[in-house]
Amino acid sequence: xxxxxxxxxxxxxARLAGVSPMTVSRAFKTDSSVSEAxxxxxxxxxxxxxxxxxxxxxxxxSQKTDFIAVTIxxxxxxxxxxxxxxxxxxxxxxxxxxxxGYTDYDMSEEERLIEQFLRRRPxxxxxxxxxxxxxxxxxxxxxxxxVVETWDLPEDPIGHVIGFSNAAAxxxxxxxxxxxxxxxxxxxGGDTSxxxxxxxxxxxxxxxxxxxxxxxxxxxxxxxxxxSMREGAKAMGRLLDTLPDTQAVICxxxxxxxxxxxxxxxxxxxxxxxxxIAGFGDYEIAEIAVPALTTINPFPRAIGERTAELILDVMxxxxxxxxRIAISPELLIRQSTG
Amino acid sequence: xxxxxxxxxxxxxARLAGVSPMTVSRAFKTDSSVSEAxxxxxxxxxxxxxxxxxxxxxxxxSQKTDFIAVTIxxxxxxxxxxxxxxxxxxxxxxxxxxxxGYTDYDMSEEERLIEQFLRRRPxxxxxxxxxxxxxxxxxxxxxxxxVVETWDLPEDPIGHVIGFSNAAAxxxxxxxxxxxxxxxxxxxGGDTSxxxxxxxxxxxxxxxxxxxxxxxxxxxxxxxxxxSMREGAKAMGRLLDTLPDTQAVICxxxxxxxxxxxxxxxxxxxxxxxxxIAGFGDYEIAEIAVPALTTINPFPRAIGERTAELILDVMxxxxxxxxRIAISPELLIRQSTG
DNA sequence: ACAGGGTATGTTAACGATAACATAAACAGG
DNA sequence: CCTGTTTATGTTATCGTTAACATACCCTGT
Numbered sequence: 250x251x252x253x254x255x256x257x258x259x260x261x262x263a264r265l266a267g268v269s270p271m272t273v274s275r276a277f278k279t280d281s282s283v284s285e286a287x288x289x290x291x292x293x294x295x296x297x298x299x300x301x302x303x304x305x306x307x308x309x310x311s312q313k314t315d316f317i318a319v320t321i322x323x324x325x326x327x328x329x330x331x332x333x334x335x336x337x338x339x340x341x342x343x344x345x346x347x348x349x350g351y352t353d354y355d356m357s358e359e360e361r362l363i364e365q366f367l368r369r370r371p372x373x374x375x376x377x378x379x380x381x382x383x384x385x386x387x388x389x390x391x392x393x394x395x396v397v398e399t400w401d402l403p404e405d406p407i408g409h410v411i412g413f414s415n416a417a418a419x420x421x422x423x424x425x426x427x428x429x430x431x432x433x434x435x436x437x438g439g440d441t442s443x444x445x446x447x448x449x450x451x452x453x454x455x456x457x458x459x460x461x462x463x464x465x466x467x468x469x470x471x472x473x474x475x476x477s478m479r480e481g482a483k484a485m486g487r488l489l490d491t492l493p494d495t496q497a498v499i500c501x502x503x504x505x506x507x508x509x510x511x512x513x514x515x516x517x518x519x520x521x522x523x524x525x526i527a528g529f530g531d532y533e534i535a536e537i538a539v540p541a542l543t544t545i546n547p548f549p550r551a552i553g554e555r556t557a558e559l560i561l562d563v564m565x566x567x568x569x570x571x572x573r574i575a576i577s578p579e580l581l582i583r584q585s586t587g
Numbered sequence: 588x589x590x591x592x593x594x595x596x597x598x599x600x601a602r603l604a605g606v607s608p609m610t611v612s613r614a615f616k617t618d619s620s621v622s623e624a625x626x627x628x629x630x631x632x633x634x635x636x637x638x639x640x641x642x643x644x645x646x647x648x649s650q651k652t653d654f655i656a657v658t659i660x661x662x663x664x665x666x667x668x669x670x671x672x673x674x675x676x677x678x679x680x681x682x683x684x685x686x687x688g689y690t691d692y693d694m695s696e697e698e699r700l701i702e703q704f705l706r707r708r709p710x711x712x713x714x715x716x717x718x719x720x721x722x723x724x725x726x727x728x729x730x731x732x733x734v735v736e737t738w739d740l741p742e743d744p745i746g747h748v749i750g751f752s753n754a755a756a757x758x759x760x761x762x763x764x765x766x767x768x769x770x771x772x773x774x775x776g777g778d779t780s781x782x783x784x785x786x787x788x789x790x791x792x793x794x795x796x797x798x799x800x801x802x803x804x805x806x807x808x809x810x811x812x813x814x815s816m817r818e819g820a821k822a823m824g825r826l827l828d829t830l831p832d833t834q835a836v837i838c839x840x841x842x843x844x845x846x847x848x849x850x851x852x853x854x855x856x857x858x859x860x861x862x863x864i865a866g867f868g869d870y871e872i873a874e875i876a877v878p879a880l881t882t883i884n885p886f887p888r889a890i891g892e893r894t895a896e897l898i899l900d901v902m903x904x905x906x907x908x909x910x911r912i913a914i915s916p917e918l919l920i921r922q923s924t925g
Numbered sequence: 926a927c928a929g930g931g932t933a934t935g936t937t938a939a940c941g942a943t944a945a946c947a948t949a950a951a952c953a954g955g
Numbered sequence: 956c957c958t959g960t961t962t963a964t965g966t967t968a969t970c971g972t973t974a975a976c977a978t979a980c981c982c983t984g985t
Binding site for chain 2: 256299301302303304305306308309314324325327330331333334337346347348349350351365367368369370388391392393477478479482504507508511514515533534536537538539
């Protein structure tokens with residue numbers, strides 16, 4: 250800390266090791282042809298000087314950053330975290346690093362992030378969802394790198410797509426309930442379409458109810474998305490107060506579903522005896538709650554893994570056209586529904 | 588996509604706008620002195636060409652990356668997520684971007700990450716916890732940037748510290764239970780010290796029990812940290828089977844505490860009637876569970892905010908020596924304990 | 926009218942690595 | 956023994972931006 254002189258460069262290491270800077274550069278990438286003796290003395294010299302490789306220079310000259318930019322709606326969400334883990338796990342062995350940002354479910358924040366990220370010259374960019382501001386969309390379209398939209402199956406994709414239909418998944422859940430003989434089914438979700446995937450789930454609910462000619466107006470709006478356990482509980486309170494004859498509730502996520510369940514526990518409402526509750530996402534809480542919650546597993550880890558594999562294929566020239574990979578969510582029937 | 592020619596540079600923009608590249612550079616940083624007319628025509632030219640500012644070149648020349656490197660143990664953890672949110676919120680307005688990586692509670696993975704990150708020349712680096720591999724420690728010591736260790740109060744810190752004593756926090760919880768007259772208290776945690784903060788909590792538990800001359804051997808090891816809800820439930824099963832006279836259980840986190848609670852629900856064990864349960868972290872589930880869980884709030888958001896503020900102060904030359912900021916966790920007594 | 930000071934722009938060189946090309950030495954095969 | 960190939964290293968120029976310095980012009984006050 251006393252001597253704050255400039256940090257050493259490859260030239261310094263080269264001088265100490267008695268070789269040219271180019272040889273030092275080669276010694277630092279494992280695949281290159283440098284004799285073991287030379288590499289040894291270079292690494293020793295680097296260690297002695299406390300040399301730290303400078304990626305910023307390397308990035309500029311080689312026009313490669315080894316960054317994969319990723320935007321997710323929230324960093325505090327087990328589902329998106331799993332997608333990021335899937336991505337990381339596949340990309341790390343290839344020396345690619347994730348540049349992660351979260352949008353707080355805000356499209357204009359997403360736009361800001363995308364702009365920032367593209368300036369850093371990532372090798373590819375992964376975004377969550379298929380809806381973006383016009384400017385964000387334009388930036389992605391013009392970016393000369395692979396673009397992957399995930400967690401959705403947009404009709405008019407920008408580039409590659411790896412996801413599923415949120416609407417169809419919830420539709421399938423309604424199908425199941427109707428097949429079991431229920432008719433008075435409600436939906437708890439956020440009160441705006443900030444969370445577009447949540448809005449799609451509500452859309453799927455309404456569409457399914459209408460297919461069966463059932464009342465599709467039992468919709469409880471529970472605050473600004475993403476709604477929390479607490480908001481789920483409050484919404485359930487309102488539902489029990491205003492539509493007490495409801496037979497089943499589908500919640501926009503497992504978190505709100507669990508909150509709803511706790512409200513039933515507080516009020517002594519028997520689940521599933523008097524009311525069924527289902528969620529979305531297959532969070533850990535859904536499996537362990539008492540009763541365990543019926544939910545939908547969208548395979549978030551697989552979304553991340555497939556996305557990473559696709560990116561690697563594109564980089565290797567193995568993938569030519571634009572991919573559109575549909576993940577099939579799985580309906581998990583548990584004790585909370587019958 | 589048809590024309591894949593090289594992307595335009597400032598020189599191209601300059602040519603089209605009829606100015607020098609330097610003026611383009613100035614036009615792209617808001618604070619600089621460029622006439623409104625010139626800036627306008629430059630931005631128009633940039634837009635026409637689809638120019639995207641190249642940070643990699645800027646970073647190299649200006650020796651500034653505007654990156655703040657941050658490593659956390661897990662990306663799927665509401666507590667660490669809050670810390671990252673606190674960091675982001677304070678750093679974003681200053682144009683600083685977080686370079687986030689997670690270690691999976693693995694010190695050698697942390698070492699790998701730190702090395703990768705330092706190569707990217709961040710303006711500062713934030714790590715979670717005070718224990719690192721010798722090499723990681725050396726790299727941080729030699730890094731010519733501010734280093735902040737968080738979520739802990741290490742005795743021999745590398746640089747700045749913003750955190751709290753996990754041991755002392757749990758000690759305080761034991762104090763409370765003992766004051767309420769309990770003597771047979773157990774601890775549920777992971778079975779290795781991979782999660783050093785979890786291990787510190789167990790240490791604090793044992794120390795406190797010994798202070799009161801109580802049996803400090805009611806320790807249930809529940810798998811590799813961080814332990815999940817499921818593992819918490821399994822551990823509670825073992826506790827009820829082997830030490831049925833236990834009066835209270837302190838769990839290493841709210842997640843395992845909630846898992847433990849569900850096991851009691853499945854077995855018909857009354858909480859808090861027959862057994863008290865407490866957790867750590869003040870996750871949302873602790874507040875909404877029925878009964879609500881007693882826990883400890885370590886103010887993860889504040890840790891992030893204070894850390895970011897400290898970094899800004901150091902960068903502004905407002906902070907000279909090494910900071911050591913102690914956060915005081917808050918004990919939250921809820922229905923699950925009495 | 927002229928020194929003094931700000932404002933708007935230009936010129937030059939450099940940040941630290943490496944792609945592309947060049948070369949010397951070692952080696953192999955007929 | 957000589958040509959052809961491989962292996963290990965060196966030389967040169969460059970990636971795209973901006974720090975540092977230079978300059979031209981327009982004020983303003985006395």
